[in-house]
Amino acid sequence: MSRTEERIETGTGSRPTMTVVPVRHWGQWITAAALVVVLAGFASTLVTNENYRWDVVGQYLFSSRILTGLWHTIELTAISMIAGIILGVLVAIMRESTNPVFSKIAWLYIWFFRGTPLFVQLLFWGYIAALYPNISLGIPFTDAEFWSVEMRDLMTPWLAAILGLSLNEGAYMAEIVRGGLSSIDQGQREAGQAIGMSRARILRRIILPQAMRVILPPTGNNVISMLKTTSVVSVVAFPELLYSAQLIYAVNYLTIPLLIVASIWYLLVTTTLTIGQHSLEKHFGQGHTTSARSSGGVLRNVMRLQRRGTPPEADIATEKAHG
Amino acid sequence: MNNTLPMVRLESVHKSFGSLEVLKGIDLVMEREKVTCLIGPSGSGKSTLLRCINHIERINSGRIFVDNDLVGYTERGGKFYEMKERDTIRQRQQIGMVFQGFNLFPHMTVEQNIMEGPVGILKVPLAEARADAHRLLTRVGLAEKATAYPNQLSGGQKQRVAIARALAMKPKVMLFDEPTSALDPELVGEVLEVMRDLAASGMTMIVVTHEIAFARDVGDHVVFMDDGRIVEQGAPSEVLSRPSHARTQAFLRGVLLESAPTAAVTEMS
């Protein structure tokens, strides 16, 4: 039986079978064919065009300087993201606080760090020694001083990069977390209160786990975006992945192959992160099977495509088994 | 020792939201092991009254006692000091509450919903809490739903789980805020049945409801509220059958008219 002419049994067999001919989308097929031809042409240039210098790509892909850069990129992403998330949760809670000082400070923080370019913020941290040559611990407005350090020694490129990225990320995370917290029905808080839970416990056990469902997808996107944003820290001369590649081609002029090397690594890590994001979202979707499934990312759709042919009940059964 | 004293006592309780006065001086006594039904038109302050009893809302003046314990404040030298959260929490644990919208925790299974309080707050050992949860689930007729998530339950089942969750804290008194108002008519019965059993077991209950039949059959005392005040109260046979105030009469006529079609359907099936 061909794919286009499926025979469909109607009724109990007493009626004659029908031959159904689906609408044929000729225009779509022609466009698709044209695209495939263009892509194939481009793919062949990847092989035939010698300017790509795949030999150089292979030579540098696992070179120690590139791998160190890659490690720095992952380290920066992880630390800044974790710090950003912690900051974001704190600032979001401050923002919702009934204490006006807390909520104003939170507002000011978000206003400043979202309102100025990360590039500029990084430069500030990099050049902060010009603003504050020394920092010291003492009693304000007096000469008493217990501890003091020169800013030049303190503010390494690494610290400037971490501070810049974390504080910037914190401002964005605060808004994401706030959106998540406010998406939870007030009745949830009251139900917690009614059984005698403390406010902190309600937040930790009831509100945050549910807010996670709303918070996670944009956070996942932010992690992936952070991975690439770390390349901006070259302005404070910190050798992450891209800057390491730049340092190499500044000497040997093999610009394109080294950019390809960097891109391959970025793609590899983002792909890994996307897979991790998917399984986290699934975990926090518990008890929300239907909505969790409809709000899936690209990867989830891919996986659903692969499972085509299995009836929808099987789909639900697997999710229940995880529950 | 205080077994002759009322379970809940309100003394000239006032409550305002901004300039809107919602409770305008409530004096009320609710006896132990009795079912007090609170009826009245929407917006008359019934929910607010319940929420003041477990201090989810703060009152502006007056006093509320639960089991002879002043709710939310300590009185010293003629002044009222607001309690620390720790003490408020301890009081709330003695007061169960069931909401119109169930408010189950959707990210937890039925069993986890019920065990959250005992395990997380009372530090009951896990095995004991689970056995307790299953006993309660059997009691509300949902033994087989222990590992289901709330979104896999019907409204009536959700409300029965919510009752089990409140009972798991072994409260002295249970507050019900229109527990059947969000349910499809055919699911109301199963929830009322559970509440009936609970009343028969001697639980002190305060029930805000529009189910006049329930108030008549199960209630020991009926309180009619309107516009932040208690208009009339007494035995169900008095208040529901021979209301003395025009406002009570008008309200009951309205409620009976509204529920008449439902009653007809129930009779037919």
Ligand SMILES: Nc1ncnc2c1ncn2[C@@H]1O[C@H](COP(=O)(O)OP(=O)(O)O)[C@@H](O)[C@H]1O
């Ligand atoms: N949190 C709140 N803020 C402001 N007004 C409120 C709040 N809760 C209740 N009210 C108002 O108080 C009045 C009584 O409400 P409620 O106690 O819910 O009445 P009932 O339960 O009898 O319908 C209503 O006018 C309502 O709008």
Ligand SMILES: [Mg+2]
């Ligand atoms: Mg109400």
